[in-house]
Amino acid sequence: MYKEKHIRSIAKTISWRVTATVTTFTLVWIFTGQITTAIAIGGIEVILKMLFYYLHERGWEKTKFGRTEIAPFLIWFTGLPDSGKTTLADLLYERLNKEDRKLERLDGANIRKLFTKTGFSREERNKHIERVGHLSSLLINNNITVVASFISPYKESRNFVRNICQNFIEIYINTPLDVCEKRDSKGLYEKARKGELKMLTGVNDPYEEPKNPDLTFSTADQQNSAIIDCIFEYLKKKKFI
Amino acid sequence: MYKEKHIRSIAKTISWRVTATVTTFTLVWIFTGQITTAIAIGGIEVILKMLFYYLHERGWEKTKFGRTEIAPFLIWFTGLPDSGKTTLADLLYERLNKEDRKLERLDGANIRKLFTKTGFSREERNKHIERVGHLSSLLINNNITVVASFISPYKESRNFVRNICQNFIEIYINTPLDVCEKRDSKGLYEKARKGELKMLTGVNDPYEEPKNPDLTFSTADQQNSAIIDCIFEYLKKKKFI
Numbered sequence: 231m232y233k234e235k236h237i238r239s240i241a242k243t244i245s246w247r248v249t250a251t252v253t254t255f256t257l258v259w260i261f262t263g264q265i266t267t268a269i270a271i272g273g274i275e276v277i278l279k280m281l282f283y284y285l286h287e288r289g290w291e292k293t294k295f296g297r298t299e300i301a302p303f304l305i306w307f308t309g310l311p312d313s314g315k316t317t318l319a320d321l322l323y324e325r326l327n328k329e330d331r332k333l334e335r336l337d338g339a340n341i342r343k344l345f346t347k348t349g350f351s352r353e354e355r356n357k358h359i360e361r362v363g364h365l366s367s368l369l370i371n372n373n374i375t376v377v378a379s380f381i382s383p384y385k386e387s388r389n390f391v392r393n394i395c396q397n398f399i400e401i402y403i404n405t406p407l408d409v410c411e412k413r414d415s416k417g418l419y420e421k422a423r424k425g426e427l428k429m430l431t432g433v434n435d436p437y438e439e440p441k442n443p444d445l446t447f448s449t450a451d452q453q454n455s456a457i458i459d460c461i462f463e464y465l466k467k468k469k470f471i
Numbered sequence: 472m473y474k475e476k477h478i479r480s481i482a483k484t485i486s487w488r489v490t491a492t493v494t495t496f497t498l499v500w501i502f503t504g505q506i507t508t509a510i511a512i513g514g515i516e517v518i519l520k521m522l523f524y525y526l527h528e529r530g531w532e533k534t535k536f537g538r539t540e541i542a543p544f545l546i547w548f549t550g551l552p553d554s555g556k557t558t559l560a561d562l563l564y565e566r567l568n569k570e571d572r573k574l575e576r577l578d579g580a581n582i583r584k585l586f587t588k589t590g591f592s593r594e595e596r597n598k599h600i601e602r603v604g605h606l607s608s609l610l611i612n613n614n615i616t617v618v619a620s621f622i623s624p625y626k627e628s629r630n631f632v633r634n635i636c637q638n639f640i641e642i643y644i645n646t647p648l649d650v651c652e653k654r655d656s657k658g659l660y661e662k663a664r665k666g667e668l669k670m671l672t673g674v675n676d677p678y679e680e681p682k683n684p685d686l687t688f689s690t691a692d693q694q695n696s697a698i699i700d701c702i703f704e705y706l707k708k709k710k711f712i
Binding site: 267 | 475476477478479480482483486487490491494495498499502503508511512515516519520523524527531535536537538539571573575584585586587589598602605606609610613614615
């Protein structure tokens with residue numbers, strides 16, 4: 231919630247007075263041809279109207295008419311491990327942060343403080359994503375834009391989030407499995423191939439592709455900066471920014 | 472985040488023009504003694520300055536100078552089961568909701584969607600309260616005021632919340648145990664006395680009284696409405712509302 235301080239109203243009063251008194255002075259001079267009358271009227275006007283203008287500003291500060299909140303949205307990156315979701319979400323967050331809006335970033339790492347670690351069964355994974363959905367919905371209902379990146383492999387939990395969050399934008403990072411596996415930043419793919427890790431999405435647990443994502447990209451053949459530009463274009467087209 | 476719509480600037484332009492042109496017209500009339508000159512100057516001024524005023528408003532809309540956010544705070548009700556925390560927190564929430572601010576209510580019931588049920592050991596209870604603290608801090612950092620009610624029996628987790636949340640206001644509902652036990656809205660005290668329920672705060676698990684709560688009340692000898700009034704007085708004194 232915002233309010234306007236008195237100092238703002240005072241500064242506006244002064245900047246307006248300069249604009250307005252120059253106009254009045256010029257008009258009176260042109261019409262009467264008398265510079266002294268123009269100065270006299272201009273002089274009294276300066277004092278009187280500054281007072282009126284200030285009171286006018288304070289009066290308007292009391293009403294919400296014509297004031298509107300910037301619409302929040304939820305950007306949801308989904309895709310295989312190492313598909314590039316987190317990197318893209320971080321870049322997008324950074325760029326959105328330059329805009330004048332409330333913004334939160336949610337991913338596996340920073341929600342650990344909120345949610346206890348859960349298991350990897352379908353049910354447990356779905357529950358986890360549903361909790362993230364509830365949190366996102368709480369934030370969005372308070373006009374906070376959310377950038378989330380989660381593997382979120384199952385369609386039912388993604389749909390759950392879509393249903394409870396307004397302005398849900400699903401971005402599918404469709405980087406091919408072999409490219410993700412080559413990156414293997416945490417060595418998870420290697421462990422899964424050796425059988426040391428069970429239930430790794432893409433290897434021994436399914437990733438259910440989104441049927442109608444709002445946007446789809448692959449970091450195998452697109453530059454990150456180009457993808458971010460595309461997302462910005464989309465948000466502009468949809469009037470979110 | 473707020474922005475001002477064009478319609479607001481237009482309405483302000485008109486309301487100001489009425490005030491200002493009447494002033495100019497009167498001044499010119501008094502100084503020149505000529506009503507025709509006053510009308511002519513007033514007439515041109517109306518058109519010209521409406522345009523200038525509108526542009527002036529739009530220019531100011533681009534700057535944040537003198538615009539400030541309403542400070543958020545966290546009201547934390549702590550006390551025995553059936554001490555009256557939830558009722559008071561609900562009443563306070565309702566009344567704060569009439570003010571022009573972002574507000575969330577957190578209690579055991581409505582955070583169940585976010586946090587899985589945990590056990591009743593000291594460690595588990597502390598973890599639970601810490602999670603609520605992290606959530607509150609997330610909300611407060613986004614300028615959302617939070618009204619929370621939790622038994623929160625142990626001092627270390629209450630201190631944890633105090634340390635991570637700005638503007639933490641601890642309200643201790645110090646209703647005597649025998650009064651709480653008489654109420655026994657969920658039959659928990661009875662179960663605990665029979666030994667069917669272990670770890671009920673106040674019966675077979677300690678409640679550690681806050682050492683320096685910001686406010687203390689007892690619903691045994693104070694009316695709810697009087698307590699809410701006191702809290703409002705406190706918030707006003709601290710310049711939160």
